Amino acid sequence: MKPMAAFRLETERLVIRPLASRDVPEFVRYRNIDDVARYQDWPLPYTADLADELVAEVERLGRPTPGQWIQLAIDHEHHVVGDYAIWLDGEGQLAAIGYTVAPEQQGHNYAVEATRAVVEWLFLEAGVHRVTATIDPENVASARVLERCGFEHNGTVRSSALVRGQWADDTRFSLLRPAWEKWRNRDIGAPDTIELIEVTHDNIHDVCRIEVSQSQRRYVSSVAQSIADAAHPPVRDGVVSRPWYRAIVADDQLAGFVMLALPDDAHPAPCLWRLLVDTWYQRRGIARRTIALIADMLTEHGCDRLDVSFVDEPGGPERFYAQLGFERTGVIDDDGEVWASANLDEIVRRVRGA
Missing domain, CATH: 3.40.630.30 (Gcn5-related N-acetyltransferase (GNAT))
Structure with a gap:
């Protein structure tokens, strides 16, 4: 034998x-x-x-x-x-x-x-x-x-x-x-196009099906929760937050969701409130390019910085944000989240090499 x-x-x-x-x-x-x-x-x-x-x-x-x-x-x-x-x-x-x-x-x-x-x-x-x-x-x-x-x-x-x-x-x-x-056999290459589109009556159900993986849900709320938060925005530092949100489309496919808190009387810098890329579309550079598009839009409206808060735990998103130029501000909010801020031009430079 x-x-x-x-x-x-x-x-x-x-x-x-x-x-x-x-x-x-x-x-x-x-x-x-x-x-x-x-x-x-x-x-x-x-x-x-x-x-x-x-x-x-x-x-x-x-x-x-x-x-x-x-x-x-x-x-x-x-x-x-x-x-x-x-x-x-x-x-x-x-x-x-x-x-x-x-x-x-x-x-x-x-x-x-x-x-x-x-x-x-x-x-x-x-x-x-x-x-x-x-x-x-x-x-x-x-x-x-x-x-x-x-x-x-x-x-x-x-x-x-x-x-x-x-x-x-x-x-x-x-x-x-x-x-x-x-x-x-899923597509793992960088998409040719990234667009931000409005969430409407016609697409809201599909947008709400965008999901991150199970292990990431401890770090970011769902799309449905985000839209609910936008409908009834929280008060931060005595001012009602001003939500702005869009669905992320990659090569004509719904791939993610992004939401900002726009500048207000208490917060001169906009805040990246939510950012989700669906599990099937992750690791393709979509999140980075989305933030660069956001930076372009905010720059056109006279902003020069973008804030973000995140859960400070192993496996959390801090490393991702640090690669885009976000640095801790020293602020930890009542929910225990750490705040960071980045220059918009620096974000664009790191994403596009410009």
Whole structure:
């Protein structure tokens, strides 16, 4: 009988292979880091003996096997930067995945790159019907990995996971092959045109269907909520806010929503009140170009700055705004949001290189 080939997936930067003895010191090190372990359920302290037992099981299996979990290494330039777990049900039709990246290696999209490769293998080579993943509801970074790979948020099950003797909530994601194929084949290039159009009786229902991903909803309100806020604007510093909003159209497709609070007696600078780009249109430069269009319009009306407020949490939008020239003003409002401001000419320069 011909020996089964060793399991190995290669991406542009990574190799995904069975966890090996040489990986144990690094594997044990990052599994004992608080910021890594807090969202996982392995025993603590995590010892080398536990890792050795896991490696022995990996060596016995060799590759993903029906009815079993297998632990794989995420390898970058012959150095383990994280690990990947794959489970197949007894029939090999259902799969579950999990992943960890060492803290020092985060921020390079290794988990996204590895997940894309694993999911492609599961659907095209292993022939599975459905891939699932469960995460801690507070693990926003992990949710973003799954969302960027096309996974659908199924909901959060309360008190359903026993983690080190404590019951915890469990957020669940899944992906079917037809949905994965649709996601993989979506347009990811920069659109030729971006327009801002009025929200009317004819398009309001379609505009309200614009949605960000589940993990982003903690940072921005929905389109429907935004329009409701515009209908009954809040009072800020003793003055009723003056809303202005438009739908964002990219290549003739509804792609997002933007709303401003226009200048008033208490606020000489307009405020970027809401900005949403639909999940299916993200990472195409639409938000940046929209803000540049807003900057053009405001400049024509005699403004020179734009303010914004945002939720100051890991995974929040501050990095995006900072890339456009927004700097913190030192103001934190009653809702706990941080305020920042940018020069309109600087926004345009950074977006268009002018």
